[in-house]
Amino acid sequence: MPSTTTSPDPNLDSVLRENRVFPPPAEFAAKARIKSLTEYEERYRKSVADPENFWAEAARELHWFEPWEKVLDWNLPWAKWFVGGKINLSYNCVDRHALGDKRDKVAILWEGEPGEVRKLTFGDLHAEVQRFANVLKGLGIKKGDRIAVYMGMTPELAIAILACARIGAVHSVIFGGFAAHAIVDRVNDAECVAILTQDTSYRRGCEVKLKATVDEALLQCPTVKDVVVYKRSGLPVNMKAGRDQWWHELMAKAEPECPAEALDSEDPLYILYTSGTTGKPKGLVHTTGGYSVQTYLTSKYIFDLQADDVYWCSADIGWVTGHSYVVYGILQNGVTTLMYEGAPNFPEMDRFWRVIDAHKVTIFYTAPTAIRAFIKWGDHFPEKHKLDSLRLLGTVGEPINPEAWMWYRDKIGKGRCPIVDTWWQTETGAIMIAPVPGAVPTKPGSATRPFFGIVPEVVTKEGTPVPAGHGGLLVIRQPWPSMARTIFKDPDRYRSSYWSEIPGSYFTGDGARIDEDGCFWLMGRVDDVLNVSGHRLGTMEVESALVAHPKVAEAAVVGRPDDLKGQAIAAFVTLESEYQPSKELKDELRAWVAKEIGALARPDDIRFTEQLPKTRSGKIMRRLLRELATNGEIKGDTTTLEDFNVIAKLREQDE
């Protein structure tokens, strides 16, 4: 839960100096949907002057069974968007295109890790989604029932959630890399009546035994009555009579037609748990109409989607990024979305670049953690590939260190592709701050300007705006259509986590500053802020200084109590593969940070490590490092940790 316990003064000292600016490449801007900064600013001004009208205009681009009576009903913190309107997201993703002129256009372009390729047109998807919706109905699943989805990245995962959305069943996707106990927590919290899964999926050449993990979890999930198993690899699995059935057998028996239900705009669409970077995951509830509109519109403008794009977001559908920007936002725009099943380093470290060349991917959206891994693996991997189909790049998930941004721009985008650094959260449902790429100049490390209709601000703890250049708390001033409506079964926690910290505003939990051009710079989690001799520093800026050193691949900094300074800075550093840890290198790095951003930020401790503890979605878990640096042990929630060995190794290193 966001908190500001570190100090009564939330203002952050900004130490990062980053002056590089990249205007949109002329060739890109010429063909873009929005072509100039003036045009962006004009539209933005209008959108926030009358947000209801702005969002209503966007909503009219989608199909509604019945129009809304009122755009927004706002009773802080409870929002209703497009009140009284009837809509179906599955219809807008599939039927609208299959029944229109895109029946034979590829909707989902899939590559399995072993190398198979499948192409589903909008027509194919229409047939599959209808049939699977009938399978769900055949199991007695009704509107409002919660359905857990624990699958790998196969087209069937997209079909599964589109089928739920079609009949108003609420999906709860659980990342396929989680262990049984994470399934137990999520399934029981949401009281799911069924689980959709598959025998196994492929990851780094191994079989991930999804069905076996479900079997283990279900020993402790009393609400689950049905399990549907998609056969991906054919590896033998246990099928429990009366509970488990094969996807293909049910599909063979199901009726082909299932019209999309006219759902209420505020009917729940899905529950999704946050990634657990700052604490125990929260089950956020998203509803139908507003979520559809904002994922549609942000996809259209931030990815500048065009009819012939082949768009690839490498996120797993287990995260919100996969929901909004692998499936819903992209398909609503009628654009081809690529899904890749496996690991980026299988069989070799250049798999992503191979995928891009093979399928002529035009837009690529990934996470800073992946980019830092690519840098560590070496430039010769991307250099073996043309990458000339790309026209736009994106990042999401964490602040991107300016040096990683520059590498991405040069080595992958070849200086030709704008980069959209997109700030948003599970709670926001869709992108909130990001450059509109044909219009807004980009700066390495900045998410730049707010999207249309969004009013973010950087404020003190009292809610007063801080002046340009100073850090503070990032809040959102106005409700937005794709905002989460509550935490499942816990409205009080929803109010206290997000709407109580800064009166009248949504509190993001992130620290940020705004520069003279109105660009937002995310400085890290407020929970992670360092307080050194009365100066409050964001983690991101100190980490970026370390990452800018040629020998450093990745860095995480945390505070530990210090009698003199209040907090001392402890830095955990991973090195580029060709360098070895040494006492000299520690001194060199401490001096480097002092020179780059000032003596204040000089780390007191530096520990070299082979890996940093991360969530399964690749975010650095600083709270665990902080505990380790402070107490020498870790007691906090580690259920979403990617690799438990990392903690053991860090401890050993300590001794």
Ligand code: ATP
């Ligand atoms: P939990 O809330 O359980 O701790 P989480 O916040 O990691 O988990 P998500 O909702 O997946 O779960 O992540 C949202 C957070 O990710 C944001 O609050 C922000 O800290 C970070 N983030 C996402 N995109 C960006 C970005 N482009 N720049 C900076 N930070 C980002």
Ligand code: MG
């Ligand atoms: Mg969060």
